[in-house]
Amino acid sequence: MKKTLIVLAAIILIGFQACTPDQNFEEAYNSISEEGLKPRIKTLASDEFLGRMPFTEGETKTINYLKEEFQKLGLKPGNGDSYFQEVPLVELNATVDPQMKITGGDQAFELNYWDDFVVLTRRVTDSVRLENSEIVFAGYGTIAPEYNWNDYEGLDVKGKTVMVLINDPGFGTEDKSFFKGNEMTYYGRWTYKYEEAARQGAAGIIIVHETAHASYPFEVVQGGWSGANLYLENSDNNMSRCILEGWVSMESANRMFANMGMEGYDFYEEARKPDFKSFPMNQQLSVGLKNSIKRSVSNNVIAKYEGTTRPDEVIIYSAHWDHFGIGSPVDGDSIYNGAVDNGTGVAAIIQIAEAFTKLNKATERSAVFIAVTAEEQGLLGSAHYAANPIYDPAKTVANLNADAYRPLGRVNDFSIIGYGQSELEEYAERALQRQGRYVLPDQFPEKGSFFRSDHYSFASIGIPALDGSGGTDSEANGKEWGEEQYKKYTSENYHKPSDEYTDDFNAEGIVLDAQVLFEVGYTLANESYFPKWKQGSEFKAIREKQ
Structure with missing residues (x-):
């Protein structure tokens, strides 16, 4: 019995040691200190580093x-x-038409740059333009097989402009089994929506902004989608992207729906219904921009233990x-x-x-x-x-x-x-x-x-x-x-x-x-x-x- 207890104690001790970090670890762990961190933070944040x-x-x-x-x-x-990995970047600084022209529907009208819409291109070229591009409402602009969801099903958007909603269909439902409820999935991110529209062959994409769904006000969009922007440079000069990518305010989207006889259309609520079908808006848009282009190379810094x-x-x-x-x-x-x-x-x-x-x-x-x-x-x-x-x-x-x-x-x-x-x-x-x-x-x-x-x-x-x-x-x-x-x-x-x-x-x-x-x-x-x-x-x- 005594021998058995000794063996059990040894097993327990071995198990305890296996679960307890060794001295080798402890000394390294405790070497992380304020004395090591603060001078480095101070240096990196000094005016010298501009x-x-x-x-x-x-x-x-x-x-x-x-x-x-x-x-x-x-x-x-x-x-x-x-220690370096070069990161080729290109800076594009766009000068956008002051108005986006909307034709078709009940009457033609114009949206004003900055107040009503912002737009840019990732294509590395001097200028781009969409002229009388047919607008298609594609719901949330999402293809999510794991949720049995496809806003592009049966929809031909090649050469057209899609208008889509920010976030994903689950937002606002509190139903975690529907996408992830209020938790945004990647399908809700604007980056995904731009990428998917390009995969579908769209010429342009505009996202409808709404503060609660986006989690930031339109001013954030205005700042981020204007002035000089950096992009990764690649071999096709981003020609695989849509010609134009942008946003419109919710008020502007409401105006466009009203112009096709759908005044008061609750597009966020309708587009999350399982039987929702995307549809053409019977309107066209025209807008363009000119780019100034600057290329350079930045660096990742990489070290290995x-x-x-x-x-x-x-x-x-x-x-x-x-x-x-x-x-x-x-x-x-x-x-x-x-x-x-x-x-x-x-x-x-x-x-x-x-x-x-x-x-x-x-x-x-x-x-x-x-x-x-x-x-x-x-x-x-x-x-x-x-x-x-x-x-x-x-x-x-x-x-x-x-x-x-x-x-x-x-x-x-x-x-x-x-x-x-x-x-x-x-x-x-x-x-x-x-x-x-x-x-x-x-x-x-x-x-x-x-x-x-x-x-x-x-x-x-x-x-x-x-x-x-x-x-x-x-x-x-x-x-x-x-x-x-x-x-x-x-x-x-x-x-x-x-x-x-x-x-x-x-x-x-x-x-x-x-x-x-x-x-x-x-x-x-x-x-x-x-x-x-x-x-x-x-x-x-x-x-x-x-």
Whole structure:
């Protein structure tokens, strides 16, 4: 009996040791500190880096600084013998016709640029135009086989302009079995709608804006779809895209429906009905624009910590290094420093990289650290990597993304964007338990935030991706205070010159978040399992094909 108890005790002890991180891990984990984070955030957010805008001296300073930081840690170049991956970009600055002419229906009328519509082209050409292009209403512009939904079924849109609604049919229903209810799926994103219209052969696409469905006002659209915009340059000069892509205000859409005898038509409600059929609007539009074109090359910065037994299987850490450079002055300050967005995320992945180098025993899999460019211009750096992956996506275990960690001190909650997507969430939950913290599911799933940061680019090629950060449940000041600080940052500092580093920058919570990502990556790097997408994820089928 005594011998049996001794054997059982030994088994329990072995099991306990297997579940308890070793000293090797503990020392590396605890090396992530405010002392390591704050100087790096301060440097990245300094005026010397000129707001870290791609194509500028600020980019040169930033990417060279990151290369030097990775070199100091002894990390290998992540792209063959180079720390850089070139990202060819083209800048298009459109001058749009002042009016869009609508003919047909009961009477001809005009919509005014900026107030009523915005439009651009991704085609790299001096000018484009649609002349008397037939308008077709295509509901939500969605083909979603897993939901048995096809707004283009039986519809010929080749050479025509489709008008579609933002978000997806489930929004506003509270029915999680219908698409995902109020949680936006990828089919609800404007990016998907533009891509699908092009696949269907449409010449043009305009999306009807509505603030609740879009989760942002029309002013955001006006700002984003005007002036100079950066795009990835590709071999066909984007000629596979629709000729024109744009938006119209809801008032303008109502006017167009009224012009065909459908005044008061509740198109959002009608288009979500299972028996809805898309239809021609018996109207035509005419509008064009001229482009000024500028080409240049930006850079992703990539470094590698090499594993031992399975070095070709990698965990990718990502954070975008770019911000908005020098812009319109606010209170006399014109440098958009981007301390929180995303000096914090870049500093975090450098600290995580440093933690890997402090391991006495190397991990079995490799860890790759990518600081991507042009996130603020539409995830362009990560999208370029996804289209030109350096590491085989089928052997890329996971992507762990760090974006805009707020300096609120210790917070007890950790908000996972797009909660419910992949098994990586369980890894994060275990890491949070060690810290006495808890997971907070995405509080605003209707905003589709999962599709708005760089982890989406990795997800789009099937790689399970995790994006999370400390929430608002402040240990020292309570949740109400934390929520006030979150709102204050969003209204006063987000994408403004005032997003700066100050000496009272509290990075305690950023340390904890970085430790969570380190532990998740360390665990993955020492096991053979590949985390999976969960049932219902838009990316599950892509991974399974790999």
